[in-house]
Amino acid sequence: MSQHVxxxxxxxxxLFSALAELTGALLMWRFQRLETAVRINGLLGLVGPLVLTTTMALGLAGLAQSRLPAARLVWIGAGVGLILWGTRR
Structure with a gap:
C-alpha cells in the first residue's frame, strides 16, 4: 500500500474534524443559547481525542510500512499516549 493512502x-x-468544528460554531451562533452552546462544545470535545488517535494511528501505520525503526515507532506512540494521558480530566 502506498504512503499516499x-x-x-x-x-x-x-477535514471532517474541521467541518464538525465549523458546524458546531454555526449551530452555537444559530441557537444563541449558552446552555446549547455548552452541550455542542461538549460533543466537540469528545471528537478531538478520537481524531488525534485515529490520525496518529494512520500515520504510524504509514511510517511502519516505510520501514521506520521499531524503536522510533514506540517513541512516537508513547508521545501520543502521553498527550492523551496529560490532557485527561
Missing part, C-alpha cells in the same frame, strides 16, 4: 486518510479525517 495513509496521508489521504489523515487529511480526510482532519
Amino acid at each position: 495513509f496521508l489521504r486518510g489523515m487529511v480526510a479525517i482532519r
Whole structure:
C-alpha cells in the first residue's frame, strides 16, 4: 500500500474534524443559547481525542510500512499516549 493512502486518510479525517468544528460554531451562533452552546462544545470535545488517535494511528501505520525503526515507532506512540494521558480530566 502506498504512503499516499495513509496521508489521504489523515487529511480526510482532519477535514471532517474541521467541518464538525465549523458546524458546531454555526449551530452555537444559530441557537444563541449558552446552555446549547455548552452541550455542542461538549460533543466537540469528545471528537478531538478520537481524531488525534485515529490520525496518529494512520500515520504510524504509514511510517511502519516505510520501514521506520521499531524503536522510533514506540517513541512516537508513547508521545501520543502521553498527550492523551496529560490532557485527561
